[in-house]
Amino acid sequence: MATTAMLGAAAVGSGLVPPIGCVSTRPDFAPVALAGFDELVFGGHELVDTSLLKRAEQLVHARVVPPGLPALVESDLRAADEEIRLSPMATAGDQRSAIGDVITDLEDFRRRLELDTVVVINVSSTEAPIPYGLPQHASLRALLRALDEGTAALPDSSMYAYAALSADCPYVDFTPSTGARLPALAELAAERRMPYAGHDGKTGETLVKSVLAPMFAQRALRPLSWSGTNLLGGGDGATLAEPGRADSKIQSKRRMLAEIFDHETHDAVHIHNVPDLGDWKTAWDHIMFEGFLGVRMTMQFTWQGCDSALAAPLVLDLARFVAAAHRAGRHGPLSDLAFFFKDPLGTREHGLDRQYERLVHWAHGLGGESA
Structure with missing residues (x-):
């Protein structure tokens, strides 16, 4: 970087x-x-x-x-x-x-x-x-x-x-x-x-979340769970393969949803080291949300980018x-x-x-x- x-x-x-x-x-x-x-x-x-x-x-x-x-x-x-x-x-x-x-x-x-x-x-x-x-x-x-x-x-x-x-x-x-x-x-x-x-x-997955999460809140929809899987390589991938260091990143990435929504949302963040990705990273998010009459729906997105x-x-x-x-x-x-x-x-x-x-x-x- x-x-x-x-x-x-x-x-x-x-x-x-x-x-x-x-x-x-x-x-x-x-x-x-x-x-x-x-x-x-x-x-x-x-x-x-x-x-x-x-x-x-x-x-x-x-x-x-x-x-x-x-x-x-x-x-x-x-x-x-x-x-x-x-x-x-x-x-x-x-x-x-x-x-x-x-x-x-x-x-x-x-x-x-x-x-x-x-x-x-x-x-x-x-x-x-x-x-x-x-x-x-x-x-x-x-x-x-x-x-x-x-x-x-x-x-x-x-x-x-x-x-x-x-x-x-x-x-x-x-x-x-x-x-x-x-x-x-x-x-x-x-x-x-x-x-x-x-x-x-805020460069990738969390950048997208900072746009989508307010959309759900303003539209009065109710996210029940938001699960993100992050694949990255290079120096970041090797560093975050260590559980203690990964904890800092996960805490940072999870703070947003707790601040935006007025209800508890199951927020899971997973980080995996894939050395072959090098400086590139992929994030896949799965969102389950509740709409009118309790109907459950989902949204998914994939973010791929060059970290540096x-x-x-x-x-x-x-x-x-x-x-x-x-x-x-x-x-x-x-x-x-x-x-x-x-x-x-x-x-x-x-x-x-x-x-x-x-x-x-x-x-x-x-x-x-x-x-």
């Missing part, structure tokens, strides 16, 4: 391809001052040393990227490669040191490249859920004490959220991992007056919108970005049409001065 986003930004910014799939380029957002695709620069942390150009070639082989396109943006990929570092989470001796290393890297990245805003977006592998009731997560003071004593137990996504907010960088969690979703980190964001957004990018191609433009949208929010002085959870997430922060609205209306209204309030 990260490689597709970086390659795509370079290709769109150079006028080589149209920005299909990028919500922020719709006419509704023309009055909003957003950074141009050619103004975006990239860096990141990785656990492996495979070059972006090599990854782009793999994406060509997987039919995600058009043949010949990586060569046309090779200079952009090499420039981004120069800003990719080994994650301190893999080398630091304790969490305090790892967080400090990330803060130093972010501040150095911003200073060297003379950047207006650095937005940190988590697109790493899904983590297993953590207990939210740990005392060290309840307040910033308690978390600082745990870090100082070497007893902190933050997942990697939350360490990056801590580092980003401390370095005055907005944070976005495109995964269902914990990230900034802890009271201590909400307190830190308020103290630093930093915006943050999440969780779990669906997610990458939304990552670029979020970078542009969150940077604009930061410049406008917005801080705290950006609930108006719910349109992009399965499990949005700060709102219980899951209907896609209403989320889009909120997004447009919010974006227009950011101002139209030059970025």
Whole structure:
């Protein structure tokens, strides 16, 4: 996903391809001052040393990227490669040191490249859920004490959220991992007056559900069960084959129906790793619903798509919108970005049409001065 986003930004910014799939380029957002695709620069942390150009070639082989396109943006990929570092989470001796290393890297990245805003977006592998009731997560003071004593137990996504907010960088969690979703980190964001957004990018099956579920509710039909089977390969498939990590994704995907319907619906989500699918995924949903006079009916749909191609433009949208929010002085959870997430922060609205209306209204309030 990260490689597709970086390659795509370079290709769109150079006028080589149209920005299909990028919500922020719709006419509704023309009055909003957003950074141009050619103004975006990239860096990141990785656990492996495979070059972006090599990854782009793999994406060509997987039919995600058009043949010949990586060569046309090779200079952009090499420039981004120069800003990719080994994650301190893999080398630091304790969490305090790892967080400090990330803060130093972010501040150095911003200073060297003379950047207006650095937005940190988590697109790493899904983590297993953590207990939210740990005392060290309840307040910033308690978390600082745990870090100082070497007893902190933050997942990697939350360490990056801590580092980003401390370095005055907005944070976005495109995964269902914990990230900034802890009271201590909400307190830190308020103290630093930093915006943050999440969780779990809405790219495929759940995107369709966010259109269909409100349809049933508004039509006064009563879904009795909604079962979804997800087949996926690649890194996501391998990651979600682990039950603990799959739990995070399943919890995120199931939250919507409970919020939309005023009755209990049997909601089953199944995730299966099919390695041969690679970067492609298939979702099949079966809905049984009750109509007038108790007549039972069914609806089924199949969604097949390329995960990276669906997610990458939304990552670029979020970078542009969150940077604009930061410049406008917005801080705290950006609930108006719910349109992009399965499990949005700060709102219980899951209907896609209403989320889009909120997004447009919010974006227009950011101002139209030059970025």
